[in-house]
Amino acid sequence: MSTTPTPPWWQTSLKITAVVVALAAVAIWAPWPINALAVLGAVVFLLLSLRNPDHWLRRAATGCLTGAAVSGVVPDLAGRLEWQGGFVEITKDGMVAYALLATGVAMAALDVWRERARAGASASSRDARGSGDDELEPPDEPIRSEPKDPLDDDLRAYFTAAVERHRTIELAGFEARVRAPIRLQDLYVPLHAMFDRDPWRDDVAFPNAEAAKDHVDARGMRCELLLSDALEHALRLGRSGVVLLGDPGSGKTTHLRRILLKIAHDGAESLGLPQGVVPVFLPLRNLEELDKGLDTFIERELAGPFRTVPEGFGERLRVRGRVLYLLDGLDEVRSAEDRAKVASWIDQARTAYHDSYFMVTCRYAGYTGGARLSENFLEVHLRPLDDEQVDDFVRRWFSIVETSLVEAHERPVAMRRAKARADELVAELRKPEFQEAARVYELTHNPLLLTTICLVHRDSRRLPDRRVDLYDQCVNVLLERWNDAKKLPITFPAKQARALLQPVARWMHDEEGRTRATTQQLVGPLREALEVTGLTVEPGAFLASIRDESGLLTGWGVDEFGFMHLGLQEFLTAQQYRNEGLLDNKAFDRLAGYFGDSWWQEVILLMLAQRNPPVFEPFMRALTKRSELASWADAEMMDLSFNETAVKSAAPFVEVILKSEAGLGKQQVGAAKVLRRKMPEEFARLEVVLAEHLTAEVRMWWAS
Numbered sequence: 001m002s003t004t005p006t007p008p009w010w011q012t013s014l015k016i017t018a019v020v021v022a023l024a025a026v027a028i029w030a031p032w033p034i035n036a037l038a039v040l041g042a043v044v045f046l047l048l049s050l051r052n053p054d055h056w057l058r059r060a061a062t063g064c065l066t067g068a069a070v071s072g073v074v075p076d077l078a079g080r081l082e083w084q085g086g087f088v089e090i091t092k093d094g095m096v097a098y099a100l101l102a103t104g105v106a107m108a109a110l111d112v113w114r115e116r117a118r119a120g121a122s123a124s125s126r127d128a129r130g131s132g133d134d135e136l137e138p139p140d141e142p143i144r145s146e147p148k149d150p151l152d153d154d155l156r157a158y159f160t161a162a163v164e165r166h167r168t169i170e171l172a173g174f175e176a177r178v179r180a181p182i183r184l185q186d187l188y189v190p191l192h193a194m195f196d197r198d199p200w201r202d203d204v205a206f207p208n209a210e211a212a213k214d215h216v217d218a219r220g221m222r223c224e225l226l227l228s229d230a231l232e233h234a235l236r237l238g239r240s241g242v243v244l245l246g247d248p249g250s251g252k253t254t255h256l257r258r259i260l261l262k263i264a265h266d267g268a269e270s271l272g273l274p275q276g277v278v279p280v281f282l283p284l285r286n287l288e289e290l291d292k293g294l295d296t297f298i299e300r301e302l303a304g305p306f307r308t309v310p311e312g313f314g315e316r317l318r319v320r321g322r323v324l325y326l327l328d329g330l331d332e333v334r335s336a337e338d339r340a341k342v343a344s345w346i347d348q349a350r351t352a353y354h355d356s357y358f359m360v361t362c363r364y365a366g367y368t369g370g371a372r373l374s375e376n377f378l379e380v381h382l383r384p385l386d387d388e389q390v391d392d393f394v395r396r397w398f399s400i401v402e403t404s405l406v407e408a409h410e411r412p413v414a415m416r417r418a419k420a421r422a423d424e425l426v427a428e429l430r431k432p433e434f435q436e437a438a439r440v441y442e443l444t445h446n447p448l449l450l451t452t453i454c455l456v457h458r459d460s461r462r463l464p465d466r467r468v469d470l471y472d473q474c475v476n477v478l479l480e481r482w483n484d485a486k487k488l489p490i491t492f493p494a495k496q497a498r499a500l501l502q503p504v505a506r507w508m509h510d511e512e513g514r515t516r517a518t519t520q521q522l523v524g525p526l527r528e529a530l531e532v533t534g535l536t537v538e539p540g541a542f543l544a545s546i547r548d549e550s551g552l553l554t555g556w557g558v559d560e561f562g563f564m565h566l567g568l569q570e571f572l573t574a575q576q577y578r579n580e581g582l583l584d585n586k587a588f589d590r591l592a593g594y595f596g597d598s599w600w601q602e603v604i605l606l607m608l609a610q611r612n613p614p615v616f617e618p619f620m621r622a623l624t625k626r627s628e629l630a631s632w633a634d635a636e637m638m639d640l641s642f643n644e645t646a647v648k649s650a651a652p653f654v655e656v657i658l659k660s661e662a663g664l665g666k667q668q669v670g671a672a673k674v675l676r677r678k679m680p681e682e683f684a685r686l687e688v689v690l691a692e693h694l695t696a697e698v699r700m701w702w703a704s
Contacts, residue, residue: 239376242359243373384446503576522561620652629667
């Protein structure tokens, strides 16, 4: 496929000359039989370049740069150039490497010159139209389409319907109250992404975005880019598609919709694509007739929401070519086997539709095994929001909310109110104590969870001081949204939905590292919870509803569930253990055994922070039964427990010190150490008791 106009003859001639010189250098200085192979390669290369000069010369340029990079002669310069290639190292001779590098740099410079010239022309064209990246909303009339296109009338109808369908979004929590449509562009924050510069494919599956970043960083090959540049970058690297991987709620679907709007307004050239490319948004969750292929799926999708498009438009569009297929949610295809079929199907379509382009989104959990696409797709990883993007999102969100809930004449006042409230929230998010609470800080870097925090702040004009209260309010917001939007014929309120999710969270957390489970695995704990509450609902339907309509429990795959954030799982687990412990102390005994375990740290702290009633005393009584108490007394976890708890009490520690049973020496020493460090006044009252204690172990500790 061609991604740029045909180059002038002099550029092609210069490139061919440069490559011939480089290969001659290889022939002269490289040892036998490398030199003979180089001469043969030169002949083959020249024949191929005459047939398709731009394509093969581009590959040669990237190969030359890669050869120089792996030679070790000038790795820094070669590494800074964001090129990849499929050529392997053939020699480490310095002269050969120098020739390769010089050739690659020369040809890369020519390509950069051409790209800048093209970008300048494109920018001038956009300036002439009076549009820019910040204004993606298409004009009311006419919708942009390419002139003289055989499908011109059909394309106008299609673009009109597509823009109408994708230009607005629902405002979570305010669906029924907004006075005007919310434009996607008004809330959209430009996102960042990364990819692995290593040209050799690495078939590693990642559980989440951070794991992907750590892996690529360990290889030293991470390249950052604006997500909006991903397609153009892929084409420069000789790829015809992009697979965009990201965590739930990170903005993958929104980005595809933005691409469609961008092309509708500014043309495909604004994204580095050839003129006339038409974007088609295809949600793979709607795929039902897998065996009928892409053509049938496109036709059915276009026939549904785009009623104004003539019948058979999808087929005519495919024959016309120059289509950007925006395939959303590979992970939402029903099963691993079906995902593998769809991935193969997409690869085949890429080959068959040689002048079209592809962008596929997928959650990490669904991108494994046979579902992975071929090396013709650039694997791009969506990054969490950074602090600047968080600020931008908060300000956009409050501006939209405040102005959309009032009449037009009230909007100046609403804008001032929005600015004041956004300033307040941004200031709170920048407080050191907030940023030091790692779990809570992470919540703000996911667009969906950040929306929840904005809702909490708007309701109370401030964020709760304690993270347990923030989690509590976030869960309430998400479940109340679910209660308003759910389509199930059930009537129990969000409070009862929480009562069902707490046992699910506890069951998941009881196995270290478990954050996901299948429907079949979750049916058991959920059914038990339903029996306790007396509620009647089919477990699978309840899970699907919570996943689709609340954002609290999310689908990591078609049949795999997990909480949106580990902190939410930990909070609900803490609530469940607290409730069970108040009925039966055995729950606290079990949890006390995990006191020194990092997997359980946050659960214990969140449980101790809860009020009405507090559980510090019963939990610490369980802790004083443990022989490890003496070593835990000086641990950071004990300090955190006293700092986080809603109510402190010396009673559990005094009680164990005063006991006369044999075999409690370690526990009594531990209790005394805790009091001395955390409650010195209470400790001072026990000095005589400790000095004359019945247990020799305690007396020895006191004397030391």
